[in-house]
Amino acid sequence: xxxxxxxxxxxxxxxxxxxxxxxxxxxxxxxxxxxxxxxxxxxxxxxxxxxxxxxxxxxxxxxxxxxxxxxxxxxxxxxxxxxxxxxxxxxxxxxxxxxxxxxxxxxxxxxxxxxxxxxxxxxxxxxxxxxxxxxxxxxxxxxxxxxxxxxxxxxxxxxxxxxxxxxxxxxxxxxxxxxxxxxxxxxxxxxxxxxxxxxxxxxxxxxxxxxxxxxxxxxxxxxxxxxxxxxxxxxxxxxxxxxxxxxxxxxxxxxxxxxxxxxxxxxxxxxxxxxxxxxxxxxxxxxxxxxxxxxxxxxxxxxxxxxxxxxxxxxxxxxxxxxxxxxxxxxxxxxxxxxxxxxxxxxxxxxxxxxxxxxxxxxxxxxxxxxxxxxxxxxxxxxxxxxxxxxxxxxxxxxxxxxxxxxxxxxxxxxxxxxxxxxxxxxxxxxxxxxxxxxxxxxxxxxxxxxxxxxxxxxxxxxxxxxxxxxxxxxxxxxxxxxxxxxxxxxxxxxxxxxxxxxxxxxxxxxxxxxxxxxxxxxxxxxxxxxxxxxxxxxxxxxxxxxxxxxxxxxxxxxxxxxxxxxxxxxxxxxxxxxxxxxxxxxxxxxxxxxxxxxxxxxxxxxxxxxxxxxxxxxxxxxxxxxxxxxxxxxxxxxxxxxxxxxxxxxxxxxxxxxxxxxxxxxxxxxxxxxxxxxxxxxxxxxxxxxxxxxxxxxxxxxxxxxxxxxx
Numbered sequence: 001x002x003x004x005x006x007x008x009x010x011x012x013x014x015x016x017x018x019x020x021x022x023x024x025x026x027x028x029x030x031x032x033x034x035x036x037x038x039x040x041x042x043x044x045x046x047x048x049x050x051x052x053x054x055x056x057x058x059x060x061x062x063x064x065x066x067x068x069x070x071x072x073x074x075x076x077x078x079x080x081x082x083x084x085x086x087x088x089x090x091x092x093x094x095x096x097x098x099x100x101x102x103x104x105x106x107x108x109x110x111x112x113x114x115x116x117x118x119x120x121x122x123x124x125x126x127x128x129x130x131x132x133x134x135x136x137x138x139x140x141x142x143x144x145x146x147x148x149x150x151x152x153x154x155x156x157x158x159x160x161x162x163x164x165x166x167x168x169x170x171x172x173x174x175x176x177x178x179x180x181x182x183x184x185x186x187x188x189x190x191x192x193x194x195x196x197x198x199x200x201x202x203x204x205x206x207x208x209x210x211x212x213x214x215x216x217x218x219x220x221x222x223x224x225x226x227x228x229x230x231x232x233x234x235x236x237x238x239x240x241x242x243x244x245x246x247x248x249x250x251x252x253x254x255x256x257x258x259x260x261x262x263x264x265x266x267x268x269x270x271x272x273x274x275x276x277x278x279x280x281x282x283x284x285x286x287x288x289x290x291x292x293x294x295x296x297x298x299x300x301x302x303x304x305x306x307x308x309x310x311x312x313x314x315x316x317x318x319x320x321x322x323x324x325x326x327x328x329x330x331x332x333x334x335x336x337x338x339x340x341x342x343x344x345x346x347x348x349x350x351x352x353x354x355x356x357x358x359x360x361x362x363x364x365x366x367x368x369x370x371x372x373x374x375x376x377x378x379x380x381x382x383x384x385x386x387x388x389x390x391x392x393x394x395x396x397x398x399x400x401x402x403x404x405x406x407x408x409x410x411x412x413x414x415x416x417x418x419x420x421x422x423x424x425x426x427x428x429x430x431x432x433x434x435x436x437x438x439x440x441x442x443x444x445x446x447x448x449x450x451x452x453x454x455x456x457x458x459x460x461x462x463x464x465x466x467x468x469x470x471x472x473x474x475x476x477x478x479x480x481x482x483x484x485x486x487x488x489x490x491x492x493x494x495x496x497x498x499x500x501x502x503x504x505x506x507x508x509x510x511x512x513x514x515x516x517x518x519x520x521x522x523x524x525x526x527x528x529x530x531x532x533x534x535x536x537x538x539x540x541x542x543x544x545x546x547x548x549x550x551x552x553x554x555x556x557x558x559x560x561x562x563x564x565x566x567x568x569x570x571x572x573x574x575x576x577x578x579x580x581x582x583x584x585x586x587x588x589x590x591x592x593x594x595x596x597x598x599x600x601x602x603x604x605x606x607x608x609x610x611x612x613x614x615x616x617x618x619x620x621x622x623x624x625x626x627x628x629x630x631x632x633x634x635x636x637x638x639x640x641x642x643x644x645x646x647x648x649x650x651x652x653x654x655x656x657x658x659x660x661x662x663x664x665x666x667x668x669x670x671x672x673x674x675x676x677x678x679x680x681x682x683x684x685x686x687x688x689x690x691x692x693x694x695x696x697x698x699x700x701x702x703x704x705x706x707x708x709x710x711x712x
Contacts, residue, residue, distance in 0.1 A: 001050050007190045016175065016182040017042045019150045020116065021050065023157035028192035030082040030111070030201075031060040033073040035482075036512040037089030038126065039180040040118030044087065045513060051526070058197040063515065063527070066482045071097035074104050074170060077111035078211050080201040083161050083194060087116040091130040092452070096483070098135060104170050105139040106221040107211040108229065111196075112161030113170040115141070119260070121315060122348025124177050129346070131315045136172055136292040140225045142233055143292040144242075145174045147262040150184030156289065159242060167233035169225075174291075176260045230293060237290050243298055246285040253365045254302060255358070256324070257312040259289035261349055265312060268355040272362065273371025282369055283362075291320065296327045303328055303335040310361040311339040314349045352376045352387070400440035405629045406586075406652035408551045408579030409435050409504055413443040414624050414660050415557030416472075416502075423565040426472045426500075427462055431455030431484075433476035433511045435504045442626040446474070453479035456488025456501050456572075463497045470565065470573070474502045477533060478509035481517050485536060492572040493541040500564045500573045503533050506581040514584045521580075533576045544569045547576040552655055554663040582652060603677040606653030610645045614669035617642030621670070625660050645669070 003012055004022055012022065020043060024032060032054075036044045047054070047061050054061050064070035070086040077084045088097065094117070104113065120127055136143035142163060146156035156173055164171045210217050237243065248254075257265050265285075269275035274282045286302045288294075303309050313320045321339040328335060343349065343357035355376055362370050378385035403410050412435075420426065430436050430446035431454065439446035450458040455475035462471040475484045480503050492499055507521055508514045516522050519536075520529045534547045544567060548560055557577070564573045596603050612635070622630050622645060633646035647657065658670035676683050 001053065004050055004053050006188045008188065010188045011185050012188050013185045014150065016150065016153060016180045017046055019154050019186060020157060020175070021046050022188060023154040024085055025057065025191040026189045027158050027161050028083055028194045029059060029085055030194035030196065031073065031076060031084045031198050032086070033062050033064045033070045034087035035064050035067045035070050035093065036509060036515050037093060037118065038512065039120060039177045040087050040089055040116065040175070041513040042180065043116065044515070057191060057193050058199070059194065060198045067093040067096040068100050071100035071104065071115070074109070074113045076198065076201065077109040077113040078104070078107055079206040079208055080111055081196055082111040082198065082201055084111065085114040085116060089118050090120045090132050092127050093117070094132055094135045101135070101141065101170065102139045103213045105141050106213045106218055108168040108221065108224065109164060109170055110168065112164040114157070114160045114164060115170060115172045117172055117174050118180055119174050119176045122177070123350070129315070132172065132174055133292060133319050137319065140169070140230070142167070142169055142171045142290065143174060144171060144289060145259040145291045146289050147259045147287060148176065148179045148182055150182060151186040152289070153179060154186050159240060163233060163236050166236040167229045169229045169233060174260065179260065233293055234295055237295055238298070242290050243295065244287040244289065245302060246279070246287065247281050248284040248302065250282055250284050251366060252305065252307050254284040254286065254306050254309045255312065256286045256288065256302070256309055258291055258314060259287050261312050261314060262287055264349060264351055264354055267351055268358050271355055271372060271374040272359055274362070274369040294320070294323050294327065299324055299327050300331045300333055303333050306335050308336040308338060308365045310342065310358065311337060312343065312349060312354065313339055316346045402437050402440060402626055402628065403434060404583050405627060405650050406582035406654035407434070408506055408582060410625060410627060411551050411554045411557055411656045411659065412502065412504060412577045413438045413445055414656070415554050416445060416561050417443060417624060418554070418558040418663055419561035419565060422562055424469060426469055426565070427459070429455050429459035429471065429473040431475040431479050433479055433504070435474055435476055442623045453483030454487060455479065456484060456492055456499065459499050460491060460495065460497055463499065471499045472502065473499050474504065476511070477503060477505040477517055477519050478511065480533060481519070485540070489537050489542065489572065489574065490540050496571050498570065498572070500575065503574060503576045505533055505576050505578040508581050508584055510581040510584065514581065534574070537574045542572055542574050544571065545574040545576070547578055549578045551577050551579040552659060554656065554659040558663055582654065586652065597677055600678050602680055605675040605677070607651055607673045607675055608653060608655060608658055609647050609671055609673060611669045611671060612636045612644045614667060615644040616667050617644050619645060621645055621657055621661050625657050627657060630657050
């Protein structure tokens, strides 16, 4: 955090997110908000940790309740020369925020308004595959897609505010997954206190009715976008040279690329032998660090006189390719434009995909530039290909993603499966969050997921009087406070929907990095927490609600599910399943344990195991739990061939495996061990007594076993 204090001339070596934070402070930002979500969660965490620095500069920061809340914050820039920035995760965040952003883009802004997006597209993504570009086009917000370079990213933040103010239009800054975690260096500038702070704006209220999105002003806004704001944006982009032309004239062919793809493009050309690691390319490049609006003059100038140009546009639909074709044909430029005909129509443009497309383009138009033919160009069936599988893919069973070791959500789904043995199967409407992993083996629970906090709403249509069972809906505490309380619970109460709603309360917005929510047990001076979920649902009319404060008690969880499934009360039945996220608990507990061990204090660590002599080898415990620390091992009994269950050293002592075995009336092979560090004198005496007693009890067994061995 202290690197954020460095002034002009200092060379900072930082990660992408910290560079963005520093760029905001250098740009004189007045307020920042956002909603956490990979790959942008770290930006929210950094801003939270930098509270002292923000306060010194007069910068207001808040963790927004949702992306819509964050986007609506930018209303502060409509009438005031306040620079504001909000951040959230790509298309899923834009989906939630689109109403606020559409109104913001309609009325326009006076102060610079920047929406920083963590573009979660491709192989590392956890969401549906869509592009943020569509939202920029829909609302006519300008979209920056800078090269994955720390200096370029910092410059894009500063230029984004200036572009916004020059065109009175909010600007989107697209940071791809790898850019967020990129490491590099840039030369810092001094942090700037905003010329007008939020406090100044509050004390000097301003109002311009023409900026309010209400007829007839809203009709005029559309004309302003086309006749005033768009031309102003194009002028700024051209004057500042935001898009880059590299080595034009080196050849009569060229490549046009989105800025965020530049590093992969250069690596692909390096593999083919027509560039080097420093970007000294033999093929002219046009790098679109601004992908919307497209600057017609620059496209025409770059393509004129060239036989062919290849466009690198990742994802679908091919907005840029269609746009560029229209620009060139209207201008009478007959340059051949290639794109999705040589490159994948959909999917991430990895090095392999891009290298194959560029190789095909160069082989057609200038084959002498292809000096090398890297192995990744080979067919997957070729043994020399790096993608050739050494074994038959059908022989490898994929391991589905699952919950962490010791996750308190695992016993919830184990309990639900056990309850369904008594009541029959139910339709389960899932939600976004860690609990979505329950759709995979061994639980196989969950049929649909409609969005964050929409688990309850996703089950609303499946509600019929006279049905012999209820529909089950699931959502997490993060989704509950984000959207679920109104769109899910409130909707179910209003329509007397008889669903059983399970709210997984693990004390944090755990899937996005463990941030606090309204119901968290944390006691923090900066936020208001400790607001029970059960109290909230009862406050809007839920009459049947129960809280289980220890989800590791599988028997209680199972019995409560059965009770809810069999309840005849009208309206939703809400089960709040509450236990702390194990990952966050370990982050909190492990430092405490290390300190206690260092201080010589007594520390007890619970571990679980399986008695191999008792285990029958049917593995029902694994099928009903799915814990990563529960696996199989060779049977120590030479007369039995079935492998036995085994608990690995990764066990955190949550006890779910044993509780599952007890609740399901499985074999009694699980045992608990207390590992004592820095034992006291009492512990040592107890160990000696127990050891003596165990030896005494086993002497008779050993003598009888010896007689049988002699007889044999």
